[in-house]
Amino acid sequence: MTPTQASEAEAGGAPPTLGVGMVGYAFMGAAHSQGWRTAGHVFDLPLRPRLAAVCGRDASAVREAAARLGWAAAETDWRALIARDDVQLVDVCTPGDSHAEIAVAALEAGKHVLCEKPLANSVAEAEEMVRAAEAARARGQLAMVGFNYRRVPAVAYARKLIEQGRLGTLRHVRVTYLQDWLVDPEFPLTWRLRREYAGSGALGDLGAHIVDLVQFLSGEPIAGVSALTETFVKQRPVPDGPSAGLSGGAGGSLGPVTVDDAAVFTGRLASGALASFEATRFAAGRKNALTLEINGSAGSLAFDLERLNELSFHDHTEQATIAGFRRILVTEPQHPYLEAWWPPGHALGYEHTFVHQVRDLVEAVAKGADPAPSFADGLQVQRVLAAVEESAANNALYTPVPAPSAPVPPAAAAVAATGRA
Numbered sequence: 001m002t003p004t005q006a007s008e009a010e011a012g013g014a015p016p017t018l019g020v021g022m023v024g025y026a027f028m029g030a031a032h033s034q035g036w037r038t039a040g041h042v043f044d045l046p047l048r049p050r051l052a053a054v055c056g057r058d059a060s061a062v063r064e065a066a067a068r069l070g071w072a073a074a075e076t077d078w079r080a081l082i083a084r085d086d087v088q089l090v091d092v093c094t095p096g097d098s099h100a101e102i103a104v105a106a107l108e109a110g111k112h113v114l115c116e117k118p119l120a121n122s123v124a125e126a127e128e129m130v131r132a133a134e135a136a137r138a139r140g141q142l143a144m145v146g147f148n149y150r151r152v153p154a155v156a157y158a159r160k161l162i163e164q165g166r167l168g169t170l171r172h173v174r175v176t177y178l179q180d181w182l183v184d185p186e187f188p189l190t191w192r193l194r195r196e197y198a199g200s201g202a203l204g205d206l207g208a209h210i211v212d213l214v215q216f217l218s219g220e221p222i223a224g225v226s227a228l229t230e231t232f233v234k235q236r237p238v239p240d241g242p243s244a245g246l247s248g249g250a251g252g253s254l255g256p257v258t259v260d261d262a263a264v265f266t267g268r269l270a271s272g273a274l275a276s277f278e279a280t281r282f283a284a285g286r287k288n289a290l291t292l293e294i295n296g297s298a299g300s301l302a303f304d305l306e307r308l309n310e311l312s313f314h315d316h317t318e319q320a321t322i323a324g325f326r327r328i329l330v331t332e333p334q335h336p337y338l339e340a341w342w343p344p345g346h347a348l349g350y351e352h353t354f355v356h357q358v359r360d361l362v363e364a365v366a367k368g369a370d371p372a373p374s375f376a377d378g379l380q381v382q383r384v385l386a387a388v389e390e391s392a393a394n395n396a397l398y399t400p401v402p403a404p405s406a407p408v409p410p411a412a413a414a415v416a417a418t419g420r421a
């Protein structure tokens, strides 16, 4: 605790503050701001988040964003943000091409880090981030990756049911993540469609979420995959100005789409359970449709993000005449995260996942405990994504994924692989 934090705490009996600096202020920046602003007003947090400064590259736009989103100051260089004495935690909400550089610099500067998903644009970058996180851990700094769907109460509760053995031995996992914002071939070539910024397409954007969810819910790594990917629209109009992720105006010329539009793959979990995955931006009519179903020897679970307060559960040990899928409304105070929210039945939404993310991270920082998902979890997702790309490049050849215990190469070997010192 710094002297300022201590005196503030002593003066008002309020918890000490945790100064936050956020890089990027568009879609995720707004969602994370909501989380940082709200968590301390809903949950009894051991540290009070202080929205110290936000960073963007355009001075007037970032000042406007700071005022709108509730940040005390604005910076135009993320290095200056990291260097601020009033920032103890750096929240990275930029496209994947800058995750590794910002997160590693922040950890080396003695800051805790929350980094949006996917952790990085390549396995080599993710390994570099894990090395930095491990070194920082020894100095007391923590690092977490923002797979926010783990924090949907129904998903967190599904994990509990699986941990308690209510599904028995897992046999099948079936997951889809479907969107439709690329159906129009005139949609412009924004950063999400360019490999140098995004790393991959629907795979890294949507596939990363469902790979993480499968590994989180099952508690098992994906051992290998067999994959197909496709880029349906190969060229798109080049935007005339700065382009945000899911929108943007287009100029006259066309440029190549250098990422996948869709990825379909099967996988084997370490225990032998079989999994199927579909991630696409071409599912006309599907806006943000993440569904999953898990079948085990003792029961099944099903979840649909578009009905995120509900969980379907079938207990296969019940008498057959009354057994069947039941709809659990996950809004009871005993359900994960619900103790602090509204009376039963008063539903939560997408933005609450970011509030829960802040709660979990702030509690971990206060205790000095490892937050989850860790950068190592993010690296494991990245290894699966890389195996999917390798398999797809080889006509869906079954491609093993290195186990979580696979060693992270030392820095010298990584410089040779990435070209980055």
Ligand SMILES: NC(=O)c1ccc[n+]([C@@H]2O[C@H](COP(=O)([O-])OP(=O)(O)OC[C@H]3O[C@@H](n4cnc5c(N)ncnc54)[C@H](O)[C@@H]3O)[C@@H](O)[C@H]2O)c1
Residues within 6 Å of the ligand: 023, 024, 025, 026, 027, 028, 029, 055, 056, 057, 078, 093, 094, 095, 096, 098, 116, 117, 118, 146, 147, 148, 205, 243, 244, 245, 246
């Ligand atoms: N968890 C989720 O559900 C979820 C949803 C969407 C996006 N994401 C992830 O969040 C990240 C950001 O995506 P987004 O949708 O917010 O994108 P976006 O285009 O809406 O916003 C990106 C922001 O980063 C800023 N930026 C880019 N490079 C920068 C730099 N060098 N310095 C400072 N600012 C910089 C841009 O100005 C913009 O403010 C990506 O990694 C994406 O995969 C996660």
